[in-house]
Amino acid sequence: MTLNDALDWDGKNEQGVLCEGGVYACRIETENQHFSATVFLLR
Numbered sequence: 001m002t003l004n005d006a007l008d009w010d011g012k013n014e015q016g017v018l019c020e021g022g023v024y025a026c027r028i029e030t031e032n033q034h035f036s037a038t039v040f041l042l043r
Contacts, residue, residue, distance in 0.1 A: 011041055
């Protein structure tokens with residue numbers, strides 16, 4: 001499993017508002033796997 005297969009982000013925050021361009025870091029944890037990623041959002 002890779003992050004490309006598992007996730008899709010529309011560039012919006014929890015309130016549904018588009019996020020500003022920038023660098024975002026995220027950490028995803030499943031039952032037996034941990035992923036860290038950096039996302040570059042260009043607007």
